[in-house]
Amino acid sequence: MKRLLTGVFILFSMLVLIACSGGNGSEETTGTSEETNGSSEGSSSSAKLEIFSWWTGAGEEDGLLALLELFQEKYPDIEVENAAVAGGAGTNAKAVLASRMQGNDPPATFQVHGGAELNDSWVAAGKMEPLDDLYEEEGWMDKFPEALIELVSYEGHIYSVPVNIHRSNVLWYNKKIFEEHGLTPPTTFDEFFEVAEALKEAGVTPLALGDKEPWTATHVFENILLAKLGPEDYGKLWTGEVPFDDERVVESAEIFKQMLAYINDDHSSRNWQDASQLVANGEAAMNIMGDWAKGYFVNDLGLTVNEDFGYVTTPETEGMFMVVTDTFGLPKGIENPDDVKKFLSVLGSVEGQDVFNPLKGSIPARVDADKSKYDEYGQDTMEDFQNDALAPSLAHGSAAPEGFLTRFNQAINIFVTQQDVEQFIEALKAAATDL
């Protein structure tokens, strides 16, 4: 009887356990399979146009919905399905997308960072249709900057339509703190360290970093790389023409190491929003982040540009523009490629870009958009975008394949703690064998 009781109890508790652990796993799988079901059901009835993205945050979701509304106005017959997957910087969405692409069940069109993230993955795998015809039909060849078209092209063919541009080499600073201590925002690294030293003495954290997800550290480092190498040689890092033991890369690592002496102690428990919050609250003075941080400052925290916070380009990157661009492409093997092309044509139109970008807080990828629709920061950035030398961001997947980026992030995660330059350079060299 005793053994029976224990036996039954063990059996029962095992069931509970299995149910619990199964629950966790299946949550994710049901999430994906629901979408899969959704799309296959849709395509069998009237071929729904499934728009796959990770735009679920405050401003970006509004932008996406406004864009979809505009599309519905123009093409009321086409049924659109917003298949957005939530999760930081699209990491969850990318995993869902990968399994759907591998399983030959692509969404009608999906958000992807222009550059290596698309070219070295799905384009190289032969899973995307070229869009050269669409560009010619719509006369887009001279409406997007040449460097940008080059970024979304692979072996001479264009594969996606850029909808927005974010700038990544921006240094945000708390204006009140800078005024209080009589400081001016730094434009060179020497100035940066002078300012940082003054702030540290005054008891303010000079630089906010939230590297719970290590890409934020990569983000800071890539902007140092850009400053030290210049746009051209920075680009050559990803093709192997400039090796990672180049003395300018070593110098960049030294500068980064020096910067790490001025960051907040709890950096590894924060994400980029938490780090931006430090600047907004006045606990930290500066933050190096892409201009989605402006959206966070203005929309989520209710701050005013040039009043509560200011912006300059990161040290020594004046005249350079680190580009992060969201684009949409046309996967092979979907049922409604013509509908997708209609969607892409709206996406690439002035009207489409001007309806999306002011809400999202980014600037249009087209050079002929209506400037009056954007705020002060946006107008500044639009002007820089047309004049500056463009460089693709590594941290955001444009410069190099995801595999290299993962290894790079790992190396930087170790570097932030150990601060061993030699070992860091070795790790980068080892990762570069994958390029």
Place this chain on the structure above:
Amino acid sequence: MEPASETNLSSEVTISKKKKKVLTKDHWLAIGFLMPSIILILIFVYGFIGWTGYVSLSNWNTVVPDFSFAGLKNYIFLFQDFRFQADLRNNLFFTILFISVVLILGLVLAILLDQKMVRGESLFRNIFFFPMALSFVVTGVVWQWLLNPSTGVNLLLKHVGLEPKWYTDTSIIAGFELGKIEFGLPVAIISVVIAAVWQMTGFALAMYLAGLRNIDDEIREAARIDGCSEFQLYWKVIIPQLKPITMSIVIMMAHISLKIFDLIYAMTGPGANFVTDMPGVYMFETTFRGNYYANGAAIAIIMLLMVAIFILPYLWNSRREGR
């Protein structure tokens, strides 16, 4: 024993073999009903384990599948990799700490509840058992805030002059160089252990309580009459009697801790310098972010082997006892 063994498939099969009975209609019916799930399990569990093993020996480390044979390249890479070495270290210390604390706390709480000193025993039992009903993701998010050095319990601890860095601490206790990493107990792991223990102690408590209730009072009486002190009674009589339950808890906790993913992912992430990283987290990131499918598959196979080290002797043992 009878009713339990009848519900058990394997014993049923062995019975029918031993007695050389002709299969009756009932048996055929049972087999017919079981076949679909057996086939599905063969394909979707064992088939895919085999497939993962196959992928782990291939060169598929980009989005484009490449099934050419790579030998043990992926495994060799992993064992030379800083991150994976750190994962093994973290997992080892997490498993040891987690299991031992769960066992000790569970037993102590069970003994206290068993004393019937307090009223409302079922209330306490439920309070202790409740965290188990939560998902590890929920636990992870809650403890992420509780143990966050700038928002959590530190706001209280600050007043007594303590400010532990919890899971952001990158120091390693008693560390020495081993391979590429510093081997020792990562301080940050303790925070994760606290969260995991909070969730799973109730389970050990319930198991032990059931065990204690099954020990005849006569045995205790007999021991006491023989002049046994209360401490000796527990140490020499009761705890040895609870051995099968201890074994079950160890097995179950080991399989949770070896493949832990959700708690870490929701609570700390890989951590600075990978102090809270685990093989499961590395597997997910390298496979679905880095597109290193073969590397990810190799991690999965290594995790399977690690769990097998615990589970196989147990299965073997219980099979022998079953006979």
